[in-house]
Amino acid sequence: MNEPLDALQINFDDSKLWILNIAIAIIMFGVALGITTDDFKNLFKTPKILLTGIFSQFILFPIITFLLVKIIDPTPSIALGMFLVAACPGGNISNFMTVMAKGNAALSVSMTAFATLVSIVMTPLNFQFWSNLHKPTAAILRVVELDPFSLIKLVILILGIPLLLGMLFRKHKSELALRVMKILKPISLLVFVLLIIGAFSQNIDIFLTYINYVFLIVIVHNILGYISGFYVAKFMKLGYQNQKTLSIETGIQNSGLGLLLYFDFFFGIEGLDLGGMALLVAFWGIWDIGSGLLLASYWSKKDSVKTAKA
Numbered sequence: 001m002n003e004p005l006d007a008l009q010i011n012f013d014d015s016k017l018w019i020l021n022i023a024i025a026i027i028m029f030g031v032a033l034g035i036t037t038d039d040f041k042n043l044f045k046t047p048k049i050l051l052t053g054i055f056s057q058f059i060l061f062p063i064i065t066f067l068l069v070k071i072i073d074p075t076p077s078i079a080l081g082m083f084l085v086a087a088c089p090g091g092n093i094s095n096f097m098t099v100m101a102k103g104n105a106a107l108s109v110s111m112t113a114f115a116t117l118v119s120i121v122m123t124p125l126n127f128q129f130w131s132n133l134h135k136p137t138a139a140i141l142r143v144v145e146l147d148p149f150s151l152i153k154l155v156i157l158i159l160g161i162p163l164l165l166g167m168l169f170r171k172h173k174s175e176l177a178l179r180v181m182k183i184l185k186p187i188s189l190l191v192f193v194l195l196i197i198g199a200f201s202q203n204i205d206i207f208l209t210y211i212n213y214v215f216l217i218v219i220v221h222n223i224l225g226y227i228s229g230f231y232v233a234k235f236m237k238l239g240y241q242n243q244k245t246l247s248i249e250t251g252i253q254n255s256g257l258g259l260l261l262y263f264d265f266f267f268g269i270e271g272l273d274l275g276g277m278a279l280l281v282a283f284w285g286i287w288d289i290g291s292g293l294l295l296a297s298y299w300s301k302k303d304s305v306k307t308a309k310a
Contacts, residue, residue, distance in 0.1 A: 020263065024256055025162045026184065031092045031112060032166020033181035039110040052236045053111045056229045056250045058122045062086045064224050066130050074217060076136035080266075081214075081280030082221060083137060084258045087127035089119035089159075093289060094252040101296035103245035111249050113167075116159045123257075124151035140274070144266065154264060158257065207279070214280045218287050226251035226295060244299055252292050255285035 043050050065086035069079045090112055098108035128148055131137040170177040229250025233243040258281040266274050 020260055021158060024260055025158050027092055027256075028116065028159050029162035029166040030181055030184040031095070031109075032163045033170050033177045033184070034095075035109060035113045035163075035167055036170060037167070039106065039113060042106065043110040043114060048236060049107065049238060049242060050111075050114065052233055052238060053107075053246050053249060054115070054118060056232045056246055057090060057115055058118060058126060060228050060232060061225055061250055062126045062130050064228055065221065066133065068221060068224065069134055072217065075213075075276055076140055077274045077276030078214060078217065078280050079134060080131060080137045080140060080274065081258075081262075081277040081284075082217070083127055083131045083134075084261060084277070085221070085253050085255055085281055085284050086130070087123045088254040088258045089115040089123065090249040091252040091254045091256070091288065093292065094248050097248050097252065097292045097296040098245050100293070101244050101248060101299040102241070103248065103299070104239075104241045107242060107245050108249060111245070113163060115249070116163050120152060120155050120160050123155055124148045127151070151261070151265070154261070155257075158260065207282075210276075210279055211283065213276065214283050218280060218283050219291075222251055222284070222288050222291055225253070226291075248292060248296070251295075252288050253284065255281050255288065259285060 062083075065082050069082055074082070092112060095105065095108045095112060099105045125148070128141070131141055166177075169180075226247045230243050230247035233246040238246070259278070262274075262278050262281055266277060
């Protein structure tokens with residue numbers, strides 16, 4: 001049953017890869033327009049929150065992912081997709097969901113920025129480290145001969161440089177930056193969503209045939225992300241707003257980056273079947289948006305009821 005999944009062929013036009021690269025870079029630039037150096041300064045004033053957030057995203061969640069892989073023992077391509085998702089920083093849409101959930105919006109934006117910078121090193125490091133600890137995925141990486149410096153360069157180009165350029169623009173042209181941000185963010189997100197829909201439209205039969213392989217895995221993996229973020233913040237005695245924020249920041253992963261890394265480094269390698277990897281990462285990108293909206297809506301209504309009773 002696992003062999004057909006690994007052997008499935010994803011239909012994707014290489015000529016669209018540069019559009020995907022640009023779309024993610026523009027999304028990051030749009031997010032950066034809402035970030036100032038004061039956001040970083042405020043984050044460093046509360047190192048407990050900062051360290052808890054980094055621990056939750058880049059250490060605890062990858063550990064949980066590794067344990068989950070060992071427990072369920074999925075097909076190697078699925079396991080590799082899980083490690084890739086866990087290595088990515090938080091998704092940019094987490095800022096919107098944090099506001100909706102009545103969490104700490106300033107913390108969410110700051111964590112997105114800081115996690116993006118940290119991901120330049122931690123995303124390649126985590127992916128290589130945890131994938132090499134699991135024998136079936138380690139065997140794949142030996143075939144791929146993945147260069148960690150190539151991974152780092154791509155993350156810098158797609159996330160790091162747009163982040164720095166956006167912050168510089170905001171610093172020197174504050175009013176214009178805010179106006180551009182209002183236009184740029186929805187447009188860039190729309191382009192990205194259209195690209196994903198386009199990719200799915202070419203693979204709808206494959207998706208419907210094989211979704212049962214990854215459906216429960218993605219749901220459990222995602223829920224564990226929310227739970228670990230929430231309870232590690234609670235264990236560190238952070239406020240309820242911050243608990244909600246770190247839960248969302250940990251549970252919403254930048255699977256768009258994960259999909260990009262898949263198509264850049266793992267797609268179309270002769271003699272290597274990794275269709276399940278793309279399937280899992282793509283479904284993560286759809287699922288965590290829906291689950292994040294549901295969770296944020298629940299917290300929003302819960303807080304509204306508490307306020308009404310008070």
